[in-house]
Amino acid sequence: MDCLRELEGKRAHDRKRVWVPGPVIVGAGPSGLAAAACLKEKGVxxxxxxxxxxxxxxxxxxxYDRLRLHLPKQFCELPLMPFPPHFPTYPSKQQFVDYLEEYSRKFDLRPAFNEMVLSAEFDRTVGFWRVRTVRSAEYVCRWLIVATGENAEAVVPEIEGAAEFGGEIVHTSMYKNGEVFRGKRVLVVGCGNSGMEVCLDLCNHNAYPSLVVRHTVHVLPREMLGKSTFGLSMWMLKWLPMPLVDRILLLVSRLMLGDTARLGLSRPQLGPLELKNLSGKTPVLDVGTLAKIKKGDIKVCPGIRRLRHNLVEFVDGRKENFDAIILATGYKSNVPSWLKERDLFSEEDGLPRKPFPNGWKGEWGLYSVGFTKRGLLGASMDAKRIAEDIERCWMAEAKHLSSFTCSLFHQS
Incomplete structure (x- = not known):
């Protein structure tokens, strides 16, 4: 134990301390880039x-390779820069990455890469955040912006008998396309947008997918009446109450898609918008999977009871052979593992305690961006609010920071 204390003390002594005059942003995804660009535009x-x-x-x-934005591009652009006019309504994965690369170049954003944060803690004795990384650096700053998002770590559930299965079990974070599964029987666990799209991709590569549906789910057409379902919903919400908009969406969906419950996809009691508003659960926007289910190309299965060698036992007693299992079980926040603050973020799920739109600001100069459960549009709204809030105290505090910093580093 004494050796461990001595080693930790040596690491702390050897740690390089770096003063950051503006905010430290943890995460260089769309949320972090948006926050940095909004700050830069205000001179911070x-x-x-x-x-x-x-x-x-x-x-x-x-x-996965076939991924496209699920919403039209106008709802997914970051602040201060629209998508190129020639991009399609639903940009591909590569087009979106190209857009983010151009966004970084336009605002001259230069993240420090390979800098995993070990801990971030507010030092009340000096009034600054101390952000420590695996590369033995300590960044000292007045403001800390958490932009690691809702999808930082893959959720991999424990399934009884997984060690016995023998076949491949992978999370969708490791799935690229269905080519390696050609001719194989594949069980996809999870019926969100990712699970539905992976099943479709497997069909297109001549695999034989089945889909585990454990809970109720809203499946909506991606477009209604020639307009995006999301855009149409936002327009109707300007004039109509949410429950009425939900009823309209479900009526049109029934006319276009039929009764999804007959396919094993029962709908929740709450409408899609009310459910999204209360729980953050996103409805599935169908891009062709439902037609494959109707044709029998994709089988719908209940929850898994346990696994055996190349065999899956379902909760209804059925048993089927599969060559592989793909877990479309989503992602989670990793904030509790490194942020030493329990006011803004919940320890249970790593999300802001206050619901949207009030979860973007905490105490002591702490902010969050990209945790709204409202996609890129929500992240952009947070980024703008954060930049405006920090700008208000930036000019006033800037004069005092440089003199105080000299004193802080002289003491250390």
């Missing part, structure tokens, strides 16, 4: 710390 410098070796690492390294 910032430092972005990114654990990976590129911007938008989730998009670049952990998404």
């Amino acid at each position: 410098p910032s430092l972005i710390l990114e654990r990976s070796n590129c911007i938008a690492s989730l998009w670049q390294l952990k998404t």
Whole structure:
């Protein structure tokens, strides 16, 4: 134990201390880039710390090839820069990454890559944040912006008998396309947008997918009446109450898609917008998967009871053989593992305690961006609010920071 204390003390002594005059932003995804650009536009410098070796690492390294934005591009653009006019309504994964790269160049955003944050703690004795990274650096700053988002870590559920299964079990973060599963029987666990799209992709690569549907789910057409379902919903909400808009959406969906419950996709009691507003659960926007289910190309299965060698036992007693399992079980926040503050973020799920639109600001100069459960549009709204809030005290505090910093570092 004494050796461990001595080693930790040596690391603390050897740690390089870096003063950051503006905010430190943890995460170089769309949320972090948006916050940095909004700050820069107001004359406030910032430092972005990114654990990976590129911007938008989730998009670049952990998404499947066929991915496109689920919403029209006008609802997904970051502040201060629209998508190029020639981009399609639903940009591809690569087009979105290209857009983010151009966004970084336009605002001269230069994240510090391979800087994984170990801890971030507010030092009340001096009134500054201390952000420590694995590369033995300590960044000292007045403001800290958490931009690691809702999708920082893959959720991998424990399934009884997983060690016995023998076949491949992968999370969608490791799935690129269905080519390696050609001719195989594949069970996809999770019926959100990712699970539905992976099933469709598997069909297109001549695999034989089945889809585990454990809970109720709203499936809506991606477009209604020649307009995007999301855009149409936002327009109707300007004039009509949410429950009425939900009823209209469900009526049109029934006319276009039929009764999804007959396919094993029962709908929740709450309408899609009310459910999204209360729980953050996003409805599935169908891009062709439902037609494959209707044709029998994709089978719908209940929850899993346990696994055996190349065999899945379902909760209804059925047993089927599968060659592989793909977990479309989503992601979670990793904030509780490194942020030593319990006021703004919940320890249970790593999300802001206050619901949208009030979860973007905490105490002691702490902010969050990209945790609204409202996608890129919500992240952009947070980024603008944060920049405006920091700008208000930036000019007043800037004069005092430089003199205080000299004193702080002289003492250390």
